[in-house]
Amino acid sequence: MSGHQGKSNLRIGVAGTGIFATDKHLPTLNKIDNLSFVACYNRTKAKAETFAEKAGIDKANVADSLDELFNADQVDVVDALLPVQYNLDAVKHAIKFNRPIALEKPISATLEQAREIVKISEATDLPIAILENWSFLKAIDIIKSEVLPKIGQVAAFTYRATGAWNAQNKYAGTAWRQNPEHIGGYLSDGGVHQLALLTGVLGDVASVSALTKQLRKESGSDDILFSTLNLSSGVIGTFTYGSAFGATEKSTSFTIYGTEGSVVYDFSPHLSKPTITYQTGPSLQSASEKVVIEVEEQDTFVAEFENFAEAVLNKDKSHIKVPPAKAFHHLAIIAAALESSNKNGSSVSVEGP
Numbered sequence: 001m002s003g004h005q006g007k008s009n010l011r012i013g014v015a016g017t018g019i020f021a022t023d024k025h026l027p028t029l030n031k032i033d034n035l036s037f038v039a040c041y042n043r044t045k046a047k048a049e050t051f052a053e054k055a056g057i058d059k060a061n062v063a064d065s066l067d068e069l070f071n072a073d074q075v076d077v078v079d080a081l082l083p084v085q086y087n088l089d090a091v092k093h094a095i096k097f098n099r100p101i102a103l104e105k106p107i108s109a110t111l112e113q114a115r116e117i118v119k120i121s122e123a124t125d126l127p128i129a130i131l132e133n134w135s136f137l138k139a140i141d142i143i144k145s146e147v148l149p150k151i152g153q154v155a156a157f158t159y160r161a162t163g164a165w166n167a168q169n170k171y172a173g174t175a176w177r178q179n180p181e182h183i184g185g186y187l188s189d190g191g192v193h194q195l196a197l198l199t200g201v202l203g204d205v206a207s208v209s210a211l212t213k214q215l216r217k218e219s220g221s222d223d224i225l226f227s228t229l230n231l232s233s234g235v236i237g238t239f240t241y242g243s244a245f246g247a248t249e250k251s252t253s254f255t256i257y258g259t260e261g262s263v264v265y266d267f268s269p270h271l272s273k274p275t276i277t278y279q280t281g282p283s284l285q286s287a288s289e290k291v292v293i294e295v296e297e298q299d300t301f302v303a304e305f306e307n308f309a310e311a312v313l314n315k316d317k318s319h320i321k322v323p324p325a326k327a328f329h330h331l332a333i334i335a336a337a338l339e340s341s342n343k344n345g346s347s348v349s350v351e352g353p
């Protein structure tokens with residue numbers, strides 16, 4: 001391997017040059033001045049070579065193994081976009097070769113693997129970030145800082161993210177999604193994003209009662225989830241998730257009810273911009289006019305990489321917005337929901353790491 005770049009530049013090696021590396025991480029990195037891809041590795045080398053060409057990576061820096069990628073002199077940090085059952089192995093490489101690492105979500109395929117990643121991350125100073133980009137939604141901060149203080153005591157919520165089965169979803173063709181080792185298949189794949197948002201606004205989940213079902217054989221696992229959640233704060237609510245239904249408009253909305261008002265965050269794709277709409281007042285008779293905030297959302301992918309870079313350049317893992325322990329919680333909620341469904345909807349406590 002060869003090649004060196006400027007000192008303030010963080011040089012990234014990519015592990016797994018599949019769809020998301022090509023379609024999202026590459027254009028995202030192109031928007032950030034001091035980050036660049038300098039090396040890559042993929043199980044099927046031809047795909048790594050194609051990626052290298054697109055990314056302007058020197059052909060000599062296409063690695064033949066994960067070890068070679070992590071060990072390369074010019075690689076400062078690693079960006080891993082592997083089927084998530086390999087995230088734990090990637091973290092072990094990061095420790096062995098002393099390279100900070102960003103891992104695509106969900107944190108891992110199982111809670112056991114996730115627990116080990118948390119344990120490893122707590123025993124090292126190396127920054128380890130889980131790329132749950134929804135945690136970087138500006139809407140979370142707007143709801144928390146501008147709206148929740150106006151609606152009294154938060155009592156309850158309804159969270160719904162539903163959509164039609166998309167037979168042409170580019171991700172559905174990947175073998176690891178068709179035969180998922182990650183718990184609940186799409187329920188953990190996409191569900192951790194929804195739960196990052198929900199818990200980002202309202203805090204951790206204590207217990208879950210859920211029913212899940214498989215509607216599509218292509219999902220390889222249950223693909224719809226209906227549940228009630230009991231939050232650690234005492235707030236109660238419902239969480240509904242699934243994109244496996246027949247024709248229906250994709251709809252994503254999150255309503256929070258307080259004793260002095262309520263707020264609806266609607267980020268359905270048919271809207272030109274996501275909206276936060278709230279009303280205040282302790283009763284129907286005293287209800288204020290609705291206030292609508294149109295959210296100028298930021299690019300959450302750029303934000304998560306900038307956050308990772310900040311932690312690495314400052315050599316301070318405490319800057320990481322989604323460390324393994326946080327991402328563990330989101331996967332643990334899905335695990336509890338699946339267990340609850342197996343017990344006909346009985347309440348199940350959400351495990352800690």
Ligand SMILES: NC(=O)c1ccc[n+]([C@@H]2O[C@H](COP(=O)([O-])OP(=O)(O)OC[C@H]3O[C@@H](n4cnc5c(N)ncnc54)[C@H](OP(=O)(O)O)[C@@H]3O)[C@@H](O)[C@H]2O)c1
Binds near residue numbers: 082176
């Ligand atoms: N944040 C988001 O919104 C978002 C969206 C989509 C995906 N993602 C995440 O991005 C990651 C990659 O997803 P993707 O959709 O890009 O999947 P993908 O296209 O299947 O890419 C996965 C890559 O890993 C490689 N791979 C497969 N099995 C492997 C093994 N045993 N050892 C080493 N490498 C192996 C594949 O190599 P081959 O070429 O040999 O098959 C492939 O290039 C996942 O963690 C996913 O959850 C995140």
